[in-house]
Amino acid sequence: MFESVALAPPDPILGITEAFNRDQRTTKINLSVGVYKDASGQTPVLPSVKEAEQRLLAAEKTKGYKPIDGDPVYGRAVRELLFGKDSPLVAAGGRAATCHTPGGTGGLRLAADFLATKAGARRIWMSDPTWENHHAIFRAAGFEVEKYGYYSAASHGLDFPALKQSLDQVNAGDVVLLHACCHNPTGVDPTPAQWREIADLLSAKRALPLVDFAYQGFGVGLEEDAESVRILEQNFEELLVCSSFSKNFGLYNERTGALTIKATTPEACAASLSQLKICARVNYSNPPAHGGAIVSAILTDPALRKQWESEVQDMRARIQSMRDAFVSGLAEAGTQQDFSFISRQKGMFSFSGLSKEQVERLKTEFGVYIVGSGRLNVAGMTESNMAALCKAVVSVL
Numbered sequence: 203m204f205e206s207v208a209l210a211p212p213d214p215i216l217g218i219t220e221a222f223n224r225d226q227r228t229t230k231i232n233l234s235v236g237v238y239k240d241a242s243g244q245t246p247v248l249p250s251v252k253e254a255e256q257r258l259l260a261a262e263k264t265k266g267y268k269p270i271d272g273d274p275v276y277g278r279a280v281r282e283l284l285f286g287k288d289s290p291l292v293a294a295g296g297r298a299a300t301c302h303t304p305g306g307t308g309g310l311r312l313a314a315d316f317l318a319t320k321a322g323a324r325r326i327w328m329s330d331p332t333w334e335n336h337h338a339i340f341r342a343a344g345f346e347v348e349k350y351g352y353y354s355a356a357s358h359g360l361d362f363p364a365l366k367q368s369l370d371q372v373n374a375g376d377v378v379l380l381h382a383c384c385h386n387p388t389g390v391d392p393t394p395a396q397w398r399e400i401a402d403l404l405s406a407k408r409a410l411p412l413v414d415f416a417y418q419g420f421g422v423g424l425e426e427d428a429e430s431v432r433i434l435e436q437n438f439e440e441l442l443v444c445s446s447f448s449k450n451f452g453l454y455n456e457r458t459g460a461l462t463i464k465a466t467t468p469e470a471c472a473a474s475l476s477q478l479k480i481c482a483r484v485n486y487s488n489p490p491a492h493g494g495a496i497v498s499a500i501l502t503d504p505a506l507r508k509q510w511e512s513e514v515q516d517m518r519a520r521i522q523s524m525r526d527a528f529v530s531g532l533a534e535a536g537t538q539q540d541f542s543f544i545s546r547q548k549g550m551f552s553f554s555g556l557s558k559e560q561v562e563r564l565k566t567e568f569g570v571y572i573v574g575s576g577r578l579n580v581a582g583m584t585e586s587n588m589a590a591l592c593k594a595v596v597s598v599l
């Protein structure tokens with residue numbers, strides 16, 4: 203049977219790291235995969251996470267299975283992070299439920315399976331461009347994928363008229379995927395006023411928002427970044443939010459995420475949760491425990507939480523300082539082009555505007571690895587690789 207299986211191409215992003223690892227040059231720089239690195243180029247375990255792990259190790263009594271939807275304490279902590287501690291939706295309970303999922307990707311796939319097989323959804327709209335895996339995940343679940351306008355290459359900002367024009371084509375019952383903040387790959391987010399307009403437009407169309415929230419705290423702040431989710435929540439009787447704790451807790455390999463649903467009534471919420479559990483059961487059965495336990499331990503302990511909030515702030519500040527250093531480094535390396543838009547983008551990525559050919563030259567001539575779309579992981583830049591990076595980029599402009 204396997205002789206007829208065709209060789210698949212490498213993953214568009216993770217495949218770049220495979221090529222990077224094969225590269226023998228000591229000066230090589232990997233700015234492809236979306237992983238935070240500190241000033242020394244390492245992806246650290248956050249001190250708050252280490253402390254939580256020590257406590258968990260001492261207190262752990264069993265490796266027994268978790269409930270299919272995860273621990274209720276975790277679910278509540280996730281909803282508070284999304285909607286705010288004092289949100290009526292969180293306080294009242296009943297109309298919102300959370301499934302602990304293996305990473306944000308697991309949450310997206312669970313949402314896709316649930317929507318396609320239990321809720322009758324057929325079509326999903328995604329920004330053009332979006333994270334490459336969005337297309338693959340929703341196609342795998344049987345969705346028809348449509349694109350909505352998002353990015354203006356000319357202004358390096360949001361093409362809001364194009365976004366509204368495309369979303370005007372949305373039909374009742376269509377799902378619309380939105381990045382809550384730190385849009386991947388562009389780093390360009392709508393303003394709160396634009397979010398309100400998006401909410402008005404989509405609710406008039408009776409569309410269902412599905413929010414992907416993978417970078418809470420990496421944009422402006424933990425609360426500020428959730429404003430989009432809160433605006434949508436206040437405008438929609440039903441919505442879905444996928445959370446990832448890979449970046450803001452640095453829990454990449456612990457596969458820690460969540461899918462939160464808001465339904466019109468407690469009965470509809472309970473029924474939806476029961477069906478989400480069926481979808482999870484036939485996929486991964488129940489969630490991996492460790493990452494979720496870490497997140498719960500940190501979010502429910504005031505001192506640990508304070509420490510984690512300050513660690514998130516430090517990561518955000520380092521990324522912003524690398525953005526500013528990159529912009530001034532490019533100017534010092536001799537470019538006349540205005541790259542100041544890079545300082546204004548949010549999150550880990552910068553959409554540089556480099557062409558496929560320039561990306562290829564960066565790799566072959568300089569050992570600088572970035573994604574074909576021209577997306578650079580700013581969080582991979584350090585003071586020590588900055589000068590070489592800027593020189594290489596200016597050489598291919």
Ligand SMILES: Cc1ncc(COP(=O)(O)O)c(C=O)c1O
Pocket residue numbers: 236304305306307308333381386414416446447448454457458459
């Ligand atoms: C926009 C977006 N959504 C979801 C994810 C998935 O994250 P996780 O590693 O938690 O599955 C990522 C990760 O890069 C992402 O960039």
